[in-house]
Amino acid sequence: MIQHLSLRVKLTLGYVLVFTVTVLLGGGGVYYAARSALTESLDTTLRETASVARASIVLAGATASFAPQLRPAGDLHIELYRPDGTLLAQVGDGDERSVSELRPGLSTTAERRVLTQQIGGLYLRVSRPSETLSEFLDTLARLLLLGSGGMILAACAAGYWLANRALRPVDAVARTAELIAAQGDYAQRVPSAPGGDEMARLTRTVNTMLDQLAGTIDREKQFARTAAHELRTPLTALRGRLDLTLERPRDAAEYEKALRGMRGRVEALGRLTEGLLALARSDASAPLQPVDLAAIAIQVSEQYEEAAAERGQVLRLDLEEGWALADPSGLERVLSNLLENALKYGAGPEIRVKVRPQILSVWSAGPGPDPAQWPRLLQPFERGAGVQGVSGSGLGLALVATLAARWEARLEPEWSGDGFRVTLRFLGAP
Incomplete structure (x- = not known):
């Protein structure tokens, strides 16, 4: 059942549940604290009155009474009993009565709060009606329940309003996604929510x-x-x-x-x-790992030695120990494309492959491509001017640039008086 409710309703119910438990615990705490405080105040009054009554007891042989000056205030009632429950004297608001059992301490009957103290062979009882206390506590309980109910209802409304306000950006995201899915309009954008939350x-x-x-x-x-x-x-x-x-x-x-x-x-x-x-596979994520650049340079260069010899060129390797974070097959493809370009468009008797820590470069003699055309050559199917007679698809440098971007490496062209160099500079530590 709950699984079919909206997120707004679920958030509201959760908020209301927490708020209800908190309010009920708080109201119960207030009620019990008030009852304890009022009962303690009543007991203090009974003890103080009992202290005054003890000082006012007058003994005359086998009888006992209270001094005439003893006048309890309000609805207090003071009684003096024999151990068998016979009433000897009483003052204050109350009816004459006998008790079957006398136990020292505080007790509560249906109508009164009673303090019993033993004085010699007699028992002193001080009591006061508890109806006022009970009525006050009943009124307090009703007020707390009504107030708690009102606050819970207000919490329901406030919780739903807050949940609705908080989830508006999510609704906007959902509507935008639905529009894109239905219409294919990728120009749709979500209204930006203010703030930094x-x-x-x-x-x-x-x-x-x-x-x-x-x-x-x-x-x-x-x-x-x-x-x-x-x-x-x-x-x-x-x-x-x-x-x-x-x-x-x-x-x-x-x-x-x-x-x-x-x-x-x-x-x-x-x-x-x-x-x-x-080129299509170059966008697929592949796990990167430390790759030995020198080993890759040796392996790929061996594959192109025969092609270089047919053109009257030689591949020269200038290698140092160097590692980079890449994928081996992609790095082989990159170096192959750079060597193919050097063989097609380079001039002179040699092509140089250089490896340094996190650096791989290919140099060939000749002027290289026009510097102004270099950014365009990194796009698929783009070829430089004056190379229409040379076979090729214009995908080599595009693939190199795509893989370099995925490895967070820089592809750096360099023109000099004696030739053209393309350097792949890796930035991430292997």
Whole structure:
């Protein structure tokens, strides 16, 4: 049953429950404290009166009485008994009576509060009606109950108002999420709650998350449009080659030549697809761990020694012990992309790979890309001017930049008179 109640009602019920227990405990404490204080005041009056009455007892042989000067005030009643319960004397407001049992101390009957004291062989009893005390306590109990009931009702209203006011930002977040889910409008934002409390932080956090989500979706849409465009171009060319090949019968040599040409197109498509997959996977979280940069540099450089030799170049390693916080497979991909770019666009007889603590760099001779175009080259499918004749998809540096950002590393280009260097500088301690 409780599980189906709204959070407002649950908070209100919890607040009212705590408030009710507190009020009842407080009211009970007030009632018992008042009763104890009034009873103690009555007992003090009885003791003081008994003290005066003892001094006023007059003994005459076998009889005893009170001195004429003894006049108890108000509704006090003083009695003197033999041990067998026979009344010897009495003064004050009361009726003549006999008692069956006399016990020293304080006692309460249905109508009176009684103090009994033993004096020699006699018993002194001082009493006072308890109706006034009982009526006062009854009135106090009714007032406390009525007051407690009113405060509990007020607490219900105040608790619901406070819960409703506190949960308004949560309602706003829920409504915004429902609108986004129903309409797909990622421009919706939650009204910011004033102040610096938890709800204000919640609305700010949700809006920040929506900003990042909207940016991610826009980038993904742009990436998908660009990828579709980049894939359409080689697919259109491949289809045109197929149509041209099938226009008329050809001999085996012509078919083989056409198929070899189409095979090159398919391989280019495969490389483009692999680059797209690698770029898409780069956003997936992977556990970071300390990676030996020198070991990665040796392993990847060995894979490119043959390609460098075919171009008349040599890979030179300048290694020191260096570790960084990254993921090994991603770091291999980054160094592979940097070496591929150096082999494609670099000039001169050598390419240098340098490793220092938390630093990995690749240097190649030549002017490098235009510095003004560097930020654009870090976007997918962007290539520098004058490289249209060189095979490539424009995904290498984009993947490097994406992985570097995930590792909290800086990608730093450096142009000098003798060449161009790209440095990956890791900031986090391994």
